[in-house]
Amino acid sequence: MIAIKDLKKVYNNILVVNVPELQIAKGESIGLVGNNGAGKTTLFRMMLDLIRPEAGEVLINDENVAGHDDWKNYTASYLDEGFLIDYLTPEEYFYFIGGLHQQSRGQVDDFLAGLTDFFNGEILKRGKYIRDLSKGNQTKVGIASCLLQQPQLLMLDEPFANIDPTTQFRLKNMLKEVNKTGVTTLVSSHDLNHVTDVCDRILLMEKGRIIKDMATSSSTLSELEDYFAIEHTGAGQIKVDDEENH
Structure with a gap:
């Protein structure tokens, strides 16, 4: 479904993303992990054509995201609160989004009724604009x-x-259910436990490069914890390089 080829992004003469090749199949659930500054959000923004790379391309269903629009019709993303229309109430925003996808107010209401536990009484019918919600509740919206x-x-x-924590648990179950329906999901997270629980495949980024690409198994969490717990010098760095070359 997604193909990345020779993708590079430079800020202040520093190469912050360098992905020679990446393939993501339809229906895969991908977790993207790495320390701050690894390039995760920049990669996501290039995949969504929010910023343009210095070189390379991102293809979704064989369509270059740069200069094309069809992929936007079946892609949904939330990177930060800047994606929201913060002068609307949550209800107004949901009706707006639903309208863009030919959904009636009744259909939107039916959908929202299924998120009662996820919202935990903090989102709907509170008389607040999105900008006045907490960061966590903005994320829920x-x-x-x-x-x-x-x-x-x-x-x-x-x-x-x-x-x-309760909402995190509910979100994990929601994402697992979404994955079962064949939706391709990409989740960037610092929480290794959550991302390995939800995703079938983990991409580890460091300094703009994907240095490990692994199928999730019973040992994946401990491997990632060991990786982030050590200094990446000496034998540790050799191990990473060997994995990458492999």
């Missing part, structure tokens, strides 16, 4: 608006940040 669109491709950047 962003995620819910993505699911409302019933996308074929779902991209979420740090969806577990700023939300409480």
